[in-house]
Amino acid sequence: MTKQPLLWWSMFRSILLLTLISSLSLFGATTVADMFADSVQSFENRAHARGDVVIVYKDYYIEAKEAIYDKKSSTIELKGDVSVTKGVSYTILGDYAIFDLKNEKFYSKPFFFIDLSDGLWISSCESEGQRGFFELNKALVSSCDPSDPDWKLEFTFGDFNEKRKWINLYNVRLYAGSIPILYTPYLGFSTSKQRRSGLLIPKFSISNKDGFVYIQPIYLAIDPQWDLQIDPQIRTMRGNGLYATFRFVDSPYSEGYFRAGFFKEKSSYVQEQNLNVARHKGYEIFYKREKLFSDKKSGEDGLYLDFKYLSDIDYLNLQQSTLEKSYKSLVTSRFNYYYNLSEHYFGLYAKYFIDTKKLNNEDTLQILPKMQYHRYTSSFMFLENLIYSIDYKYSNFHRNVGITAQQHEINVPVGLYFSLLGDYLGFGVSENFYISYVDYSNTPSWTENATIIRNYHKFSIFSDLIKGYDSFLHTLHLNGSLIVPSYEKDRGEIVDFVTVNSETKRLELSLKEYFYDYDGKELLYHRMIQPIFYDREYKYGDLENEIGIKLLPGVNFVTDLFHSHEYSSLSSITSSLRYADSLSALSISHFYKNGFEGKSDSNFLTFYFQRNLSKKYKLFGRIDYDINNAYTRKWESGWFFSKKCWKYRVSYKEEIIPILTSAGSSSIKNRALMFKIELVPLGGIEYAFRQRDEITINE
Numbered sequence: 001m002t003k004q005p006l007l008w009w010s011m012f013r014s015i016l017l018l019t020l021i022s023s024l025s026l027f028g029a030t031t032v033a034d035m036f037a038d039s040v041q042s043f044e045n046r047a048h049a050r051g052d053v054v055i056v057y058k059d060y061y062i063e064a065k066e067a068i069y070d071k072k073s074s075t076i077e078l079k080g081d082v083s084v085t086k087g088v089s090y091t092i093l094g095d096y097a098i099f100d101l102k103n104e105k106f107y108s109k110p111f112f113f114i115d116l117s118d119g120l121w122i123s124s125c126e127s128e129g130q131r132g133f134f135e136l137n138k139a140l141v142s143s144c145d146p147s148d149p150d151w152k153l154e155f156t157f158g159d160f161n162e163k164r165k166w167i168n169l170y171n172v173r174l175y176a177g178s179i180p181i182l183y184t185p186y187l188g189f190s191t192s193k194q195r196r197s198g199l200l201i202p203k204f205s206i207s208n209k210d211g212f213v214y215i216q217p218i219y220l221a222i223d224p225q226w227d228l229q230i231d232p233q234i235r236t237m238r239g240n241g242l243y244a245t246f247r248f249v250d251s252p253y254s255e256g257y258f259r260a261g262f263f264k265e266k267s268s269y270v271q272e273q274n275l276n277v278a279r280h281k282g283y284e285i286f287y288k289r290e291k292l293f294s295d296k297k298s299g300e301d302g303l304y305l306d307f308k309y310l311s312d313i314d315y316l317n318l319q320q321s322t323l324e325k326s327y328k329s330l331v332t333s334r335f336n337y338y339y340n341l342s343e344h345y346f347g348l349y350a351k352y353f354i355d356t357k358k359l360n361n362e363d364t365l366q367i368l369p370k371m372q373y374h375r376y377t378s379s380f381m382f383l384e385n386l387i388y389s390i391d392y393k394y395s396n397f398h399r400n401v402g403i404t405a406q407q408h409e410i411n412v413p414v415g416l417y418f419s420l421l422g423d424y425l426g427f428g429v430s431e432n433f434y435i436s437y438v439d440y441s442n443t444p445s446w447t448e449n450a451t452i453i454r455n456y457h458k459f460s461i462f463s464d465l466i467k468g469y470d471s472f473l474h475t476l477h478l479n480g481s482l483i484v485p486s487y488e489k490d491r492g493e494i495v496d497f498v499t500v501n502s503e504t505k506r507l508e509l510s511l512k513e514y515f516y517d518y519d520g521k522e523l524l525y526h527r528m529i530q531p532i533f534y535d536r537e538y539k540y541g542d543l544e545n546e547i548g549i550k551l552l553p554g555v556n557f558v559t560d561l562f563h564s565h566e567y568s569s570l571s572s573i574t575s576s577l578r579y580a581d582s583l584s585a586l587s588i589s590h591f592y593k594n595g596f597e598g599k600s601d602s603n604f605l606t607f608y609f610q611r612n613l614s615k616k617y618k619l620f621g622r623i624d625y626d627i628n629n630a631y632t633r634k635w636e637s638g639w640f641f642s643k644k645c646w647k648y649r650v651s652y653k654e655e656i657i658p659i660l661t662s663a664g665s666s667s668i669k670n671r672a673l674m675f676k677i678e679l680v681p682l683g684g685i686e687y688a689f690r691q692r693d694e695i696t697i698n699e
Contacts, residue, residue: 084108139155141155200217228247385416413431429460472523591606603626651674655670
């Protein structure tokens, strides 16, 4: 009984709306807007609609309490709870508005604009716009809760271009809550996440050696497939420099960049630091791509190129504003290409080294190039249990000064495998043939080329078992392999940079077992390997024992232990205990390595934690402790806050790096206080206050 009046009202409303649409069509066939309302009155060139007015025009959806449509001027006057939504782009709210349909002009008083993609809103006393361009006066901008925003920008006047997704503000004041914290005469930013040309966030730091460091990235995004970033920099106590990075994509499967730069030191700094190089320069080429020549039918291939050429290591160090330096003196460039088929693999590789400790690299050994062909394991046509594979490698060791070599290697294992006792036991025997030929050149004296021919037998017995229990599944793999060298013939000389395949007579015993629940989740794994050598003074190699176990939901423990039978002691052990849930993450890791025979041991402990105090607040920290030397190598702690409209991160870090000098043992201590804030979608800024001191450990 209660539903019947509603049904009659719904039918009456539908008839009324259809009648209204028909009445609007009387204004002419050029009408492009549809209007719906509870009641309507029509005049010669006007229509007055009242009560829940809805207007559909192109991709605009308009709502109001009252609307007056003027056919002659093609304008709609809107009153009361006005809402204008354009597609999925934005919504405008106000109490009074005029919309010129023909010229797409819009006036609203007051004016409240909200971007539907990222939640950015603009509130102004009034605004006038045309075709997506709005002029703003005495307005606010934020992306936080409009009723009480955490941050807001107040400005005197400005404009917003909806098509370009760009906003210009003048006489801007940034407020944190109700507290003013920053003023700027102008601020312009994009409301879109698409790439856009302009100035990126600058980088600052302060150093007792470099002085004040200022790097201002300039970003150019002209084409969707490439962009250019220029990074001029000033170091007040050192000099000036410029770096440029050109990034590009040339296919859906690739990416790359080209970077070049230079830095000129001040003459006073060169003399003070006694530098060999006053100008640091270099360039880099990086490119990686899949499916360079291949497709799914013909196979898979991939290319990786990472090339660096530099005058010295400071070319890399000076790219950053931080005081953290690269302590690796050997810079490596790589080239890798592979073509993979179902049965064949082809590879082409190269490595180019620059030793920055040397004045030149004439005697630095390069690998230019290295080639490989591999025939995957296959069976012979007449006997499926008889399998083989082929592996061929060519290496060219090159340098301008010093001995060079070209090495050819071929490795061919041929094996016979079959099962016994109803598949409970397997047995395999294989012959492994290895040949290497080394051709030397650029030798100071006569050096005989090397020819290495070797063969070894391998006998294996193994068993794969599986058994199900009430709540878990257990799999067990047992294996014993005996490797016996058979034939060896070495002729010529083998220099220190040439490696050849060398096998010793040994027995390898291994056990691998896994426990799973019936959902397929791993509960525990265990792996043991014990090699036994026959041609060594002490025949038992290190026993490896690795265990990984899920103790409780979210709690995992892994340990990998090597035990030396010869010294009756641990060789090394790596262990980690990790816990993670929706609020917390905790890990404790330990690494120990025994030096043996007077060498120093390594013994480190690492602790990391993260605690989500709420959806907004997160606390984190890390400690790296040297147990043997009883000092903290590095520690860091910080605070992270995140909301939809803004986030910040504050952290402090200390790091001690031991060094050896002519005066004795000392160390470098780095301290850093870092602060990063991001206002969504404006972007953010990061500040780092750093200090480096050299401290003495031992006199």
